[in-house]
Amino acid sequence: xxxxxxxxxxxxxxxxRVLMAHGGGGRLMRELIERMxxxxxxxxxxxxxxxxxxxxxxxxxxxxxxxVRPIFxxxxxxGSLAVHGTVNDLAMAGAEPVALSAAFILEEGLEMETLSRVxxxxxxxxxxxxxxxxxxxxxxxxxxxxxxxxxxTTGVGVLIHDGELAPxxxxxxxxxxxxxxxxxxxxxxxxxxxxxxxxSEIVSDSAPVHREAxxxxxxxxxxxxxxDLTRGGLASAVIEIARSARARVELDETRIPVREDVRAxxxxxxxxxxxxxxxxxxxxxxxxxxxxxxxxxxxGGAVIGRVKETGAGVVTLRSLIGAERVLDLLSGEQLPRxx
Amino acid sequence: MKHLxxxxxxxxxxxxxxxxxxTATRPWRIMEICGGQTxxxxxxxxxxxxxxxxxxxxGPGCPVCVTPLELIDRAIELAQTPGVVLASFGDxxxxxxxxxxxxxxxxxxxxxxxxxxxxxxxxxxxxKQDQQIxxxxxxxxxxxxxxxxxxxxxxxxxxxxxxxxxxxxxxPPALRAILGSPQSRxxxxxxxxxxxxxxxxxxxxxxxxxxxVPVVVTGFEPVDLLQGILLCVRQLEQGRAEVExxxxxxxxxxxxREAKALVREMFEPVDRxxxxxxxxxxxxxxxxxxxxxxxxxxxxxxxxxxxxxxxxCISGLVLQGAKKPYECAAxxxxxxxxxxxxxPMVSSEGACAAYYRYGRHHV
Ligand code: SF4
Numbered sequence: 225x226x227x228x229x230x231x232x233x234x235x236x237x238x239x240x241r242v243l244m245a246h247g248g249g250g251r252l253m254r255e256l257i258e259r260m261x262x263x264x265x266x267x268x269x270x271x272x273x274x275x276x277x278x279x280x281x282x283x284x285x286x287x288x289x290x291x292v293r294p295i296f297x298x299x300x301x302x303g304s305l306a307v308h309g310t311v312n313d314l315a316m317a318g319a320e321p322v323a324l325s326a327a328f329i330l331e332e333g334l335e336m337e338t339l340s341r342v343x344x345x346x347x348x349x350x351x352x353x354x355x356x357x358x359x360x361x362x363x364x365x366x367x368x369x370x371x372x373x374x375x376x377t378t379g380v381g382v383l384i385h386d387g388e389l390a391p392x393x394x395x396x397x398x399x400x401x402x403x404x405x406x407x408x409x410x411x412x413x414x415x416x417x418x419x420x421x422x423x424s425e426i427v428s429d430s431a432p433v434h435r436e437a438x439x440x441x442x443x444x445x446x447x448x449x450x451x452d453l454t455r456g457g458l459a460s461a462v463i464e465i466a467r468s469a470r471a472r473v474e475l476d477e478t479r480i481p482v483r484e485d486v487r488a489x490x491x492x493x494x495x496x497x498x499x500x501x502x503x504x505x506x507x508x509x510x511x512x513x514x515x516x517x518x519x520x521x522x523x524g525g526a527v528i529g530r531v532k533e534t535g536a537g538v539v540t541l542r543s544l545i546g547a548e549r550v551l552d553l554l555s556g557e558q559l560p561r562x563x
Numbered sequence: 564m565k566h567l568x569x570x571x572x573x574x575x576x577x578x579x580x581x582x583x584x585x586t587a588t589r590p591w592r593i594m595e596i597c598g599g600q601t602x603x604x605x606x607x608x609x610x611x612x613x614x615x616x617x618x619x620x621x622g623p624g625c626p627v628c629v630t631p632l633e634l635i636d637r638a639i640e641l642a643q644t645p646g647v648v649l650a651s652f653g654d655x656x657x658x659x660x661x662x663x664x665x666x667x668x669x670x671x672x673x674x675x676x677x678x679x680x681x682x683x684x685x686x687x688x689x690x691k692q693d694q695q696i697x698x699x700x701x702x703x704x705x706x707x708x709x710x711x712x713x714x715x716x717x718x719x720x721x722x723x724x725x726x727x728x729x730x731x732x733x734x735p736p737a738l739r740a741i742l743g744s745p746q747s748r749x750x751x752x753x754x755x756x757x758x759x760x761x762x763x764x765x766x767x768x769x770x771x772x773x774x775x776v777p778v779v780v781t782g783f784e785p786v787d788l789l790q791g792i793l794l795c796v797r798q799l800e801q802g803r804a805e806v807e808x809x810x811x812x813x814x815x816x817x818x819x820r821e822a823k824a825l826v827r828e829m830f831e832p833v834d835r836x837x838x839x840x841x842x843x844x845x846x847x848x849x850x851x852x853x854x855x856x857x858x859x860x861x862x863x864x865x866x867x868x869x870x871x872x873x874x875x876c877i878s879g880l881v882l883q884g885a886k887k888p889y890e891c892a893a894x895x896x897x898x899x900x901x902x903x904x905x906x907p908m909v910s911s912e913g914a915c916a917a918y919y920r921y922g923r924h925h926v
Contacts, residue, residue, distance in 0.1 A: 494911050
């Protein structure tokens with residue numbers, strides 16, 4: 225602890241240990257990234273994939289680890305998720321995914337049958353997404369030192385546009401387009417993990433979105449910034465972009481699609497669907513006038529808001545009954561309530 | 564879930580707000596007891612639709628917030644005891660005790676399991692017979708029948724490794740204490756619909772009569788809340804103080820007889836300390852002697868004795884409707900959801916969390 229305090233340039237006040245909330249996609253995670261990693265390493269800020277110029281070509285590079293529990297859930301598994309997640313991060317930078325690496329951490333005692341199902345699922349997901357898994361790594365740790373298996377995927381892609389897709393390009397008048405209904409992945413995993421039974425089985429939205437995302441770019445829609453909605457959900461993604469862009473974004477709750485079964489499950493647990501994880505959804509900030517056309521190109525697409533002005537860096541939500549409130553990052557993951 | 568849309572209809576909400584504005588001829592102060600209602604009011608922006616003189620104040624209706632520090636410390640102590648797993652609902656995990664909270668204790672090695680129902684904790688006890696599973700039984704009248712069923716199930720299964728740490732609180736005695744306090748400024752009350760689904764609302768009738776305040780049993784959706792407020796304002800304007808039921812689709816006057824009988828059979832009222840408020844007579848529940856073997860406080864030797872509450876936190880006043888969260892000097896500065904000084908800042912039903920989360924500190 226004292227060593228940590230001495231070497232840490234900006235101590236993470238009060239938390240001398242990592243908490244689950246440091247991985248929840250909310251404010252504590254942002255703080256950890258900024259103060260622990262960004263302060264000492266050299267990441268390109270504010271996008272999910274870094275862009276690199278190599279020998280005249282512009283590439284995107286990204287990496288992500290997957291620790292989902294349970295590893296099989298309605299609508300997917302850790303293998304397909306690891307492919308989709310990395311493909312989607314590349315797509316959000318405007319890159320056509322080319323190749324992935326896959327690193328496995330396996331817990332001693334894991335059944336070969338389980339591993340085999342996961343690898344098959346990865347192969348199938350990669351084939352469908354049109355990417356190859358070209359290299360990888362395997363480590364085994366003692367029983368009890370991991371939860372069955374973890375996968376890390378790294379991806380490279382070729383940028384298909386000249387500009388940059390980043391929050392700094394977001395400007396007043398931009399329209400916010402959402403690619404489909406929200407909250408399904410988080411509630412599917414939650415119900416599978418906790419054995420919660422809802423009236424109907426909620427199926428994850430886990431899917432590659434690069435064809436849709438790159439479709440927007442190639443159809444001439446003026447896209448300024450894209451982000452896939454993962455942990456922290458829609459709200460966290462929009463808030464982060466608004467802050468980076470220093471823009472006031474106004475969302476309209478009535479236009480945000482949430483399936484009835486997902487809404488009911490959220491009600492029961494006291495969750496706000498705006499903050500629930502997704503794995504096959506993204507938002508695009510597009511130039512004024514291009515919103516409806518962009519939405520029409522996305523199955524389930526909708527214009528859900530717009531950028532009102534630059535300078536403030538806040539997100540406001542017009543509620544279902546027409547009143548306005550500010551959306552803020554959560555401190556960690558949502559925890560189910562008592563009553 | 565079609566009915567949800569009906570109770571979130573913007574047109575109906577606006578019409579009700581207009582009716583409230585027409586009905587209220589002078590300022591009124593109404594308390595919503597339930598923290599879930601506080602959150603709905605701020606989440607949907609209901610407070611913004613009301614006429615300026617109509618003030619909503621928040622009540623003690625967050626069971627997490629009123630759980631005394633000592634009990635949280637005891638829960639943490641149990642979780643740190645070798646061979647014991649403390650099972651709790653999620654929103655209890657972040658609430659600070661006198662030194663730490665359950666999530667941080669877990670990060671440091673304590674054994675804490677998050678469950679969604681007391682029966683799940685019983686199931687856990689069945690699976691892990693070599694460990695003692697203690698369920699942190701927090702909640703209002705609503706959650707007690709579930710705990711009673713779980714304890715009964717544990718006895719049926721002959722489980723020797725299941726017990727509860729009882730922290731239940733009851734609404735009517737707390738309301739009596741608040742309304743009876745000389746500083747009380749509350750003129751009308753919205754009672755929590757879900758609490759009344761179990762207990763009914765007979766217990767509120769003497770309260771309305773003794774203190775001359777109208778009590779309206781109210782649901783949680785925007786239209787429910789606005790209807791509840793309208794009924795309350797009408798009574799105030801007409802000088803009536805009765806118990807009315809806005810939430811008739813779920814609540815009957817006598818409540819749920821079966822559930823009540825089960826609770827009476829297994830639990831008895833006891834005096835209970837409320838965090839920030841103090842001891843309120845007969846406001847908690849303890850297992851009756853026939854069931855006491857399932858009481859963790861009887862099974863384990865736990866610390867006793869009181870601990871001091873942080874002096875900066877004015878949660879007691881917030882929970883009694885005497886102060887708004889933003890009137891606390893620490894609000895949104897020294898007290899945030901990441902570094903809470905008091906429970907109302909982290910509980911999912913807490914008033915301070917609601918003001919923080921729904922941006923009432925940005926204004
Ligand atoms: S803002 Fe924090 S310190 Fe102030 S009353 Fe609320 S919980 Fe207590």
